[in-house]
Each structure stands twice: as C-alpha cells, then as structure tokens.
Amino acid sequence: MSGKNKQETSGLRGDQIEVRGRSSRSNGSGRFEPYQRDRVDDGWAHGDEDENERVETTLTAENAKTILSRNDSPDIGFDRSVNPYRGCEHGCIYCFARPTHAYLGLSPGLDFETKLFFKPHAATLLRTELAKPGYVPGRVQLGANTDCYQPIEKCLRITRGVIEVLAEFQHPLGITTKNHLVTRDIDLLTPMAERGLSVVVISITTLDRQLARAMEPRASTPGRRLDAIRALSGAGIPVIVSVAPIIPGLTDHEIEGILEASADAGARYAHYSMLRLSHELKDLFKQWLAAERPDRAERVMSLVRQSRGGKENDTRFGLRMVGEGPVANMLVDRFRLARRRFGLDRKIAPLRVDLFKPPPKAGDQLALF
Numbered sequence: 001m002s003g004k005n006k007q008e009t010s011g012l013r014g015d016q017i018e019v020r021g022r023s024s025r026s027n028g029s030g031r032f033e034p035y036q037r038d039r040v041d042d043g044w045a046h047g048d049e050d051e052n053e054r055v056e057t058t059l060t061a062e063n064a065k066t067i068l069s070r071n072d073s074p075d076i077g078f079d080r081s082v083n084p085y086r087g088c089e090h091g092c093i094y095c096f097a098r099p100t101h102a103y104l105g106l107s108p109g110l111d112f113e114t115k116l117f118f119k120p121h122a123a124t125l126l127r128t129e130l131a132k133p134g135y136v137p138g139r140v141q142l143g144a145n146t147d148c149y150q151p152i153e154k155c156l157r158i159t160r161g162v163i164e165v166l167a168e169f170q171h172p173l174g175i176t177t178k179n180h181l182v183t184r185d186i187d188l189l190t191p192m193a194e195r196g197l198s199v200v201v202i203s204i205t206t207l208d209r210q211l212a213r214a215m216e217p218r219a220s221t222p223g224r225r226l227d228a229i230r231a232l233s234g235a236g237i238p239v240i241v242s243v244a245p246i247i248p249g250l251t252d253h254e255i256e257g258i259l260e261a262s263a264d265a266g267a268r269y270a271h272y273s274m275l276r277l278s279h280e281l282k283d284l285f286k287q288w289l290a291a292e293r294p295d296r297a298e299r300v301m302s303l304v305r306q307s308r309g310g311k312e313n314d315t316r317f318g319l320r321m322v323g324e325g326p327v328a329n330m331l332v333d334r335f336r337l338a339r340r341r342f343g344l345d346r347k348i349a350p351l352r353v354d355l356f357k358p359p360p361k362a363g364d365q366l367a368l369f
Contacts, residue, residue: 018291019055019110023093023217025287027110028280055114057089059152062117067125067162068140075321078174081144082126084158086117088146090178090219093288094205094245097145099279108280113218116152123161130169130358137356140166141174143201149179151218163188167197168359172351176201176242178216180224183231193237196352202229202267203242204258206251214292226265233266238348241267243335245275248303249296250289252331256338263342270344272335274323275304277313303327 018025069081087101091113098108106115119125129135142148148159166173167188175182175189175198182200192198206212207222220228233239241262246252259270277285289297301312307323308314314323322332339345 021091021217022055022110022113023091023215023288024109024113024284025291026284027107028283055110057114057116057152060115060117062086062119064119064121064125066129067119067122068129069144074317076141076144078139078141078144080138081141082122082148082162083145084119084122084142084148084156084162085146085150085152087112087115089113089116089150089152090147090216092178092205092216092219093285094215094247094275094281095146096276096278096281098281098284100145102280109284116150118152118156118158120156120158122158123165126162126165127169130165130171131361137169137171137353139172139174139351139353141176143176147177147179147219148175149177149181151179151181153179154181154184160185160188167192170195170197170355170357172196172353172356173198174201174351175199176203178203178205178219178225180220180228183228186232186235186237189232189237190235193235195355196349197355199238199240199348199351200232201240201242202232202262203244204262205243205245205247206254207257207261208254211251215288226261229262229265229267233268238269239267240269240271240348241344243270243272245273246331246335247275247300248307248327248331249300250293252334255331255335259335259338259342259344263344267344268346269348270335270339272332273321274307274328274331276320277304278315282312307331 067082069083071079071081086104088095088097095112098112101108101112101115104117106112142159142162153159163173163185173192177200189198189200202225204222204225205216209221209223212219212222229239229241241258243255243258246255255272262270275285286297286301289300293300305312307325307328309324314320322328336345
C-alpha cells in the first residue's frame with residue numbers, strides 16, 4: 001500500500017483482475033481514500049490456482065437513523081426514496097450508484113458488488129417517519145439507488161417490510177428493479193394498484209443473454225424480466241419498461257426489440273436513459289469494455305463522447321439522462337418512434353396521495369363513524 005496526497009487522488013486505481021461471477025475488473029481505491037491499493041506478485045503463485053478468483057459477498061447491518069432520502073432533481077419524477085441496501089450484488093458494470101461506495105471508504109469496483117450493507121430496521125423507521133405530524137405524502141421510490149430486490153432480499157425481506165408499511169398507510173409507491181423477485185410481492189402490490197397506489201418499473205438493458213451475463217452478472221436474465229412484466233401486468237399492476245442505460249455502439253441496436261418484447265409482455269409505458277459515467281465509473285466501464293468487447297471498445301467510447309459534448313460524462317440537469325448532439329438525438333428519435341409503434345406511449349395516471357392515512361396507534365381513541 002503506498003501513500004498518495006489526497007489532492008492527487010482522482011479516478012479509480014488498482015491493477016485489473018477477473019473474478020468469477022462479477023463484472024468489475026478492478027478494486028482500486030475510491031476518490032476519497034488517501035492510499036492506493038496495488039496487487040503485487042509475491043512469487044508464491046505457481047500457476048496451480050484457479051485462474052479466475054472467487055470473492056464471497058459479505059453483509060453488514062447499518063444502524064440508520066432515518067430512512068427517507070430526499071432529492072430535488074428536476075430529472076426524476078419523485079422527491080423521496082427508500083434504499084434498503086448499499087452496494088448491489090447484481091454487479092451491473094454501468095451502475096450509476098457505484099461511485100457512492102467511495103463515501104464508505106470502499107471501492108466502487110469489486111467492493112460495490114461484494115461488500116453490502118443492509119438496514120434491518122427500515123420498516124420501523126419508515127413507520128415512524130410517516131406517522132409524524134405534518135407529514136405530506138408523495139410517491140416513495142424503492143430501488144432509486146441500488147436494487148431493492150437484489151439477491152439478498154430473498155432472505156432478508158427488508159423491501160417487503162417497507163411495502164407492508166406503505167400499504168398500511170395507503171401511501172403511493174414506485175419500484176424500480178431488474179429482478180424477477182419483485183413478483184413475490186404481488187399479493188401486496190395488486191391491492192395497492194387497485195387503489196392507484198403502486199407502479200413497477202422493470203429495467204431492461206439488453207435481450208442478449210450472453211451480453212447480460214457479462215454486463216449484469218447476478219441480475220435476472222432478460223427473459224426472466226419479461227416474465228416479471230407479464231406476471232405483474234397480469235395481476236393488474238401497471239408496469240413501465242426502462243430501456244436503461246442505452247449504450248451507443250453496444251446496446252442501441254436493441255431499442256426496438258426491447259420495446260416490442262416488453263409491449264407483448266404487458267408493459268404500459270416506456271422510458272429510457274443514456275449511459276452515465278461519473279467519477280470512478282468511467283475507468284471501471286472502460287476496463288470492462290476493453291476486456292469483454294475489445295473489437296468495439298474504441299467505437300463505443302467515441303459514440304459516448306459524441307453524445308456528451310465531447311466528454312465522457314455530463315452532469316448538467318436536463319442533459320445528464322439523455323445526452324445531446326446528433327448521436328443522442330438519433331437515439332431518442334428511434335426510441336420515441338418505436339414507443340409509439342408498440343403502444344408504450346400511454347401515460348400512467350399519477351399515483352394517488354389523497355388516500356394516505358396513518359393507522360391508529362395503540363391507545364388511540366377509535367372514530368365513532
């Protein structure tokens with residue numbers, strides 16, 4: 001481990017590695033760390049080890065004090081969210097949430113996929129916050145940062161507990177996920193949908209199973225995500241398909257196919273976003289691209305820059321999600337035409353807030369009528 005002045009620290013550092021079932025090719029230090037981690041050959045390896053390393057997932061309970069996160073971004077349609085988990089075992093190489101792991105003193109690379117944090121008291125905290133005098137209801141989004149249905153949810157069931165509280169308060173809920181596990185909670189989501197209180201967004205980046213396995217190694221396969229759309233819509237729950245992120249030169253040729261398949265599965269609406277490469281994510285994505293698609297890596301990054309004003313990322317509101325320039329304009333035109341062709345341009349009614357009502361607490365006087 002070598003020292004490094006914080007003013008010189010930028011980007012993601014560390015030698016490239018390959019780990020079975022993970023997409024990151026690096027576990028270098030994050031931008032806030034004063035030290036650089038480097039892999040060094042100590043001479044003990046003789047070629048008899050497994051060529052692809054294995055790294056197990058670790059879970060750490062987080063003693064959160066609050067659970068509702070607020071935002072004032074004009075680019076998204078909600079102002080509050082609940083994030084039961086930090087880090088995400090899905091391991092999507094393009095995930096915009098990766099750089100947030102640097103705030104924990106961890107790598108946005110392999111650490112983001114393997115060192116996970118969970119909030120065991122999320123449901124209790126939410127109940128307390130919703131019951132506060134003067135609370136004004138508004139759509140709560142689950143999965144706004146990391147996926148609320150990543151594999152550990154199957155046993156921890158924190159997301160389900162949060163939904164149970166929202167259902168009890170008759171509070172509007174949106175969910176974003178790429179995991180078929182969301183269908184487990186149809187029994188909660190359907191009654192909420194009948195009252196105009198729930199909507200689910202299923203994210204589909206590619207229909208290519210091989211590419212998905214390399215790019216999003218522990219997320220549900222594209223076919224399983226379409227199955228989830230089918231199951232949710234069949235249960236009366238409105239489903240939006242999110243073609244996100246569109247990666248020019250790698251997945252953009254699939255825009256029409258994804259929309260057609262999603263419409264056939266029962267989705268009602270569609271939206272999209274362009275690839276965003278902030279902070280350490282730039283290096284992580286380029287490392288992955290060079291290893292997995294070396295034949296087109298240079299072309300993909302050229303198109304990314306052409307859709308971002310010559311840069312690899314653009315943080316400006318209004319442009320960061322959609323890009324700008326001829327390449328970005330062509331992709332949005334194709335998306336809108338296909339969305340209209342497949343009937344996915346019908347807006348879903350805003351979720352209701354007028355039904356919100358905190359349930360009575362123990363000892364409260366019951367209403368006479």
